[in-house]
Amino acid sequence: MSNQQVVQVIIFGIAAALIIFGGIRVVTAQNIVRAALYLVLTLAATAGLFVLLLAEFIAAVQILIYVGAVVVILLFGIMLTRAPIGLTPDLDNESARIWGLVAGLVFLGVVTFVLWRHFASVPALELSAPDSGANEALGRSLLVDWVAPFEAVSMVLLSALIGALAMARKD
Amino acid sequence: MVGALASSVSVASSALLGAAEAAAEHGEHAAAVLNGPNSTLKLGWLVVALPFVGWLLTLFFGKRSPMRGAIYGVTALGAGLLISIAMFFQVAGGAAPYHQKFYTFDIGGYEVSTGFSFDSFTVMMFAVVTLISFLVHIYSLAYMKDEVRFTFFYATLSLFTGSMLLMVASDNLLQMFVGWELVGVCSYLLIGHYWEEKPNSSAAIKAFITTRIGDVGMMFGIFVLFFAAGTFDIGGINGLAASGGIKHGILLAGATLLFIGVIGKSAQFPLHVWLPDAMAGPTPVSALIHAATMVVAGIYLVARNFDVFRTAFALGPGGPANVVMIIGTITMLIAALLAMVQDDIKKVLAYSTVSQLGYMVAALGVGAWTAAVFHLFTHAMFKALLFLGSGSVIHAVHSNNMSDMGGLRKEMPVTFWTFLIGSAALAGVPGLAGFFSKDEILHFAFHNHYYAVFGVGLLTAALTALYMTRCVSLTFFGEFRGHGHPHESPRLMTVPLVVLAVLSVTVGSLNFWGMKGFGVWIAYAGEQHVAEFDVVAMLAGTAAGAIGILLGLWIYYWKKAPQGLLDRVAPFRWAHTLLMNKYYLDDLYIKGIVRPVQYSLSKVAYWINQKIIDGVVNGVGVMTRKALAEATYWLDQTVVDGFVNDVANEAGEAGGALRRIQTGKAQQYVAVAVVATAVLVIAVVWAVR
Amino acid sequence: MRLMSILMLSAALFSIGIYGVLVRRNAVLVLMSIELMLNAVNINLIGFGTWLRDTAFVNAQAFVLFVIAIAAAEVGIGIAIVLAIYRNKASIAVDEVDSMKW
Structure with a gap:
């Protein structure tokens, strides 16, 4: 392994650790606001991982939309439903924990098994600096190759907007 | 209000500018568009777009606009009507078809x-x-004046019209399906306009679901044809x-599936049950x-897809x-009865419409394309x-009931005379519109040896005349009950009636025998069809109509028929009961389909529940501490005294069985989904091993 | 750095999300867990895109953008539903919302 690759592995390790740690805390924290903040940690670490994987534009979008908008909406949801701030003992369905754990682990096991069979032999990724103009290619791809789904997604967002307004307003 | 008007003007003008730009893009000057041999056809897109613009304007600015928003729909449809008439005259003058491509995109290699x-x-x-639609817009100004949700009604009316125009103008099946x-959807909204009362919203849901059964067929038909032809393009x-x-074989499958859509949408037997409720x-x-x-x-x-149907079913002389012919023939008779x-x-x-639609479908089924379209x-x-x-009478x-009417002839002269003309046209009185189109269909059936269609068509013509005579007699003659x-209704309502009455008298002559009229202008695949005359x-058609009218007058106007016939003669009574219960079709659907499906579903669910879910889900997913107890219970129930209890509890348990897995708790459903996914992945991995 | 480690990270995050969806009672927390799962999918897509850099690099990123857009729509609708439920029941405990049955 070259030095560069070692650095990459280290960065990946840090990002992965933060993602997993944040994720586990999101689903285990007994304080709802903290769970939201751990979600920020996970999402931000994911953005870092995207940078490492040469997808800077996606990383920027990740920060803008997920950390900037989605988490803020979730915090608004917490606030508007007057969730108790601070330690809340009944955030979990206690009796479901064991079954949730079983389901998660079974799923992880199955997926790991499949992935291992098919992708274990893939050689190390080549992570050289991206070509300039990668974002241009992405823009072209979005607005030329995928323009129909792009328009469809805009319709989905519009109807989500209207639907959310219709549902959330007091009649 | 002013702002809304200004915005409507700006939208209209920008739309016109768009047309001009589009023309300029094709290397033509805007003026040239309006002078070519098929010039107004190039404005056709405007006819489709205007109702949609009207819909949006009514929806967003309706309540603050003049006439509570009706202005937009009326204007849009008025303009659309003018353009359509211009287009019609140009087509009648022999203008070549105009094909306007908008936008092509490809998804995964398929060009759409x-x-x-x-x-x-x-x-x-x-x-x-x-x-x-324009006349309905005008008429509704008076009819809906004091009704709830006036603005929303007008918005939906415009959207309804726009959707139909979009469908009619489409050059491909996908857009047509949209x-x-x-x-x-619009018919659902409009049928359920008075949704405060349960029967009305039920009728809307019934209409939607019944037509949806057909729509599924149509969708699959489109898929079949798409994969067979590699394109959605109708041509x-x-x-x-x-x-x-x-x-x-593939074509037959595609045409049959499309025809299922037609059965649903055009209310053909056996899916005609929604249309009367849609009242x-x-x-x-x-x-x-x-x-x-x-x-x-x-x-x-x-x-529109007649080549598909013609080839698939070998329609024609x-x-x-x-199946097209048979369904149409059955429908026209049972609905008339x-x-x-x-x-x-x-x-x-409503039943009259079902019957006349049956006429059109049967006409298409025997290959009489021009006759069917002319009848439409x-x-x-x-x-x-x-x-x-x-509507004017109501x-x-x-009241909707004819038992509350009678003697309205004097009070409502305009309504009476126009209604009479309409009834006569429907009954096929010679010289009026219905006579010519019906005669064309009968003529075609007779001459191409479809005697069953001809006979049933004659019978239906007589029945049509009979029930329309009954309807007119009960509504406008006798004493007011x-x-x-x-x-009499206000002008806004009577003027559309007069316009339509004049048209009902005159449009039939468009296809006068031997005249180069309708059949030449509106030709199928370039094949012109001049109406023929046959004594x-x-x-036969005229006689059938006359017999029906005379019989109707005899029973309902002169009241010469023996009274109490229904009570005294058993077969009449049976027939009457059968008809009053709509051939028990609704009951059949409820008892024959809905309940058994519910029942057998619950049986299956009961079985799955007892034998599988209780075991698996309780073991893995169901988040209760009772898993062990349930398992013991299950063992006890099925193995030990399962048989005895099954027999004893079957009736009660079967109903409650679906309930157990339908806990309503979303997380349990997710758990089942996760487990099922895992099982599926394992199965796939096992299979491709 | 190997593709396998990225895929494993994604799978782990997804499983954590499953756990959260199944176990959490507060509806907002369930929505957060769903966000974790969507995020795991994004990591997966980007990982594959980087692996198939010559053919799928840009397409994978386009897909991720779609997923992010859908996620934004989903969370907006989700919060609206949660608020509506809260207004009607004064509680957003997921296991108490079970009137959609029978």
Whole structure:
């Protein structure tokens, strides 16, 4: 392994650790606001991982939309439903924990098994600096190759907007 | 208010500018567009776009606009009507079809294009739809004046019309399907306009679900044809079908599936049950649904894809009996019989529509393309007239039932005379619109040896004349049986009636025998069809109508028929009961389909529940501490005394079985989904090992 | 750095999300867990895109953008539903919302 690759592995390790740690805390924290903040940690670490994987534009979008908008909406949801701030003992369905754990682990096991069979032999990724103009290619791809789904997604967002307004307003 | 008007003006002007730009793009000056031999056809897109613009404006600015938002719909449809009439005259003058491609995109290697195709058939539909819709818009100004949700009603009316126009103008099946579904949604909204009362919202849901059964068929039909032809383009698919480029089996499957959509949408037997219930909507909507939009969509689909149907079913002179013809023939007869016993004036007309749609479908089934399309054309005129006339009556007496009417001839002269003209046209009185189109169909059936269709058609013609005579007699003659003092409707309602009455008298002559009229303008695949004259068919048709009218007068006007016949003669009584219960079809659907499905589903669910879910889900997913207890219970139940309890509890448990897995707790459903996914992945891995 | 480690990270995050969806009672927390799962999918897509850099690099990123857009729509609708439920029941405990049955 070259030095560069070692650095990459280290960065990946840090990002992965933060993602997993944040994720586990999101689903285990007994304080709802903290769970939201751990979600920020996970999402931000994911953005870092995207940078490492040469997808800077996606990383920027990740920060803008997920950390900037989605988490803020979730915090608004917490606030508007007057969730108790601070330690809340009944955030979990206690009796479901064991079954949730079983389901998660079974799923992880199955997926790991499949992935291992098919992708274990893939050689190390080549992570050289991206070509300039990668974002241009992405823009072209979005607005030329995928323009129909792009328009469809805009319709989905519009109807989500209207639907959310219709549902959330007091009649 | 001013702002809304200004914005509407700006939208309209920008739309016009768009047209000019589009023309300039094609290297032509804007003025040249308006001078070419098929110039107005190039404005056809505007006819489609205007109602949608009207819809949006009404929706967003309606409540603050003049006439509570009706202004937009009326203006849009008025302009659309003018353009359509101009297009119609140009087509009648022999203008070449105009094909307008909008936008082509490809998804995963399949090219999907959108566009409009304006040929003579489309233009005729444009004229019919915009005319009826415009008159309905005008009429509703008075009819809906004091009703709830006036603005929303107008918005939906515009959208309804726009969707139908979109469907009619489409050059490809996918876009057509979009219009088709939009029409369905709008009809749902309009039928359920008075949703505060349960029967009305139920009727809307029934209409939606019943047509949806057909729509599924149509969707799969489109898929089949798409994969067979590799394109959604209607011209392309029909060309391939006609030239034998699609294997006959596949074509037959595609056509049959499409025809299921037609059965649902055009209310053919056995899915006709929704149309009479759809009378729950406001009467102008009924006029629109029955004359111009919704139900004729199915006829349009068959006529537009006639090459597909013709090749698949071998339609045409000398062809074998086929499903299109049989369904149409059955429908026209049973619906005409049902119309005989209705008390609700709108239901008489509703069954009459079903019957006349059966005529059109049967005509298509025997290959009489021009006759079917012409019947669609004339039927739109007089059926819209009849519905609007019945609306005028209902407006005056505040009841749908003919037992509350009678003697309205003097109080409502305009309504009476126009309704009479409409009835005569429907009954096939010589010289009026219905006579010519019906005669064409009978003539074609007779001459190509479809004697069953001819015979049933004659019978239906007689029945049609009979029930319309009954309807007119009960409504306008005799003594008034209702309450209050009915009076003639306002001008806004009577003027559309007069316009439609004039058209009902005159449009028939467009296809006068031997004249180069309708059949030449609106030609199928360039094949012109001049109406022919035949003494036998004409005399038979006229005689059938005359017998029906005389019989009707004898029973309902002169009241010479022996009284109490229904009570004394058992077969009549049985027949009457059968008709009053609509052949028990609704009961059959409830008892024969809905309940058994519920029952057998619950049985299956019970079995799965007892034998599998309790074991697996309780073991893995169900988040209760009772898993062990349940398992013991399960062992106890099934193994030890399961048999005894099964027999004893079957009735009670079967109903409750679905309940157990339907806990309503979303997380348990997710748990089942996760487990199922894992199982599926394992199974797939195992299978491809 | 190997593709396998990225895929394993994604799978782990997804499983954590499953756990959260199944176990959490507060509806907002369930929505957060769903966000975790969507995020795991994004990591997966980007990982594959980087592996198939010559053919799928840009397409994978386009897909991720779609997923992010859908996620934004989903969370907006989700919060609206949660608020509606809260207004009607004064509680957003997921296991108490079980009237959609029978």
